[in-house]
Amino acid sequence: MPTDELVQRLRRFREHAFPHYRAAFRELVADGQRPTTLFIGCSDSRLVPHLLTGAGPGELFLVRNVGAFVPPYDQSFGFHGTAAAIEFAVLSLGVARIVVCGHSHCGAIRALYEQVPEAAQNLRRWLELGRDAVLPVAQPGPEAMRRSEQRSVVLQLERLMAYPMVRERVEARALTLHGWHYVIEDGEVLVFDVDRGRFVAAAAAGHAGTGPYLDYDEPLPPPMP
Numbered sequence: 001m002p003t004d005e006l007v008q009r010l011r012r013f014r015e016h017a018f019p020h021y022r023a024a025f026r027e028l029v030a031d032g033q034r035p036t037t038l039f040i041g042c043s044d045s046r047l048v049p050h051l052l053t054g055a056g057p058g059e060l061f062l063v064r065n066v067g068a069f070v071p072p073y074d075q076s077f078g079f080h081g082t083a084a085a086i087e088f089a090v091l092s093l094g095v096a097r098i099v100v101c102g103h104s105h106c107g108a109i110r111a112l113y114e115q116v117p118e119a120a121q122n123l124r125r126w127l128e129l130g131r132d133a134v135l136p137v138a139q140p141g142p143e144a145m146r147r148s149e150q151r152s153v154v155l156q157l158e159r160l161m162a163y164p165m166v167r168e169r170v171e172a173r174a175l176t177l178h179g180w181h182y183v184i185e186d187g188e189v190l191v192f193d194v195d196r197g198r199f200v201a202a203a204a205a206g207h208a209g210t211g212p213y214l215d216y217d218e219p220l221p222p223p224m225p
């Protein structure tokens with residue numbers, strides 16, 4: 001009889017948690033999923049999208065990767081899991097919102113300032129998707145890190161707009177884009193306000209991040225205050 005911790009957790013879920021959700025899951029199976037939001041988040045274990053948003057089963061279509069990056073829309077059509085998820089969420093699920101969520105103390109952004117192990121060739125290549133967010137400093141302090149993390153979120157939103165199905169729906173006002181920066185230690189999400197060109201605490205924001213990025217000329221917030 002296996003008694004490792006993971007299997008114990010699986011049993012606990014089945015016995016104690018699942019009964020509370022049984023009806024909801026069965027309905028989602030019978031009717032199919034209809035999530036309204038595609039959430040593109042960093043893989044960081046401290047970012048817990050369901051905790052942040054209070055979302056339950058069936059509400060968020062999640063794609064997570066190192067850095068919460070969006071690869072360029074690429075007509076070579078390779079093995080791009082994130083690009084495939086974007087296409088599926090927009091074209092098949094018809095989501096109404098796309099959230100790109102970066103966070104404080106992001107190892108992916110930090111790695112852009114440091115050496116990545118030679119053997120991590122896929123990682124090295126992948127991190128290039130955040131390169132334009134890097135500031136011209138050798139050793140980024142907390143403020144430079146925060147600004148780099150936020151610049152990266154905006155960069156990914158810009159890249160999202162190059163997906164034809166995203167742009168089309170955004171322009172038709174059927175889809176909004178939201179850039180978030182989650183400050184882990186404060187439990188606070190800062191949302192990107194496209195009109196003001198900066199991130200604003202959700203507590204003080206009148207919206208969850210302004211889309212649709214139609215008239216946003218500046219590709220990134222200014223590098224330093």
Ligand SMILES: [Zn+2]
Binds near residue numbers: 042043067105
């Ligand atoms: Zn991260």
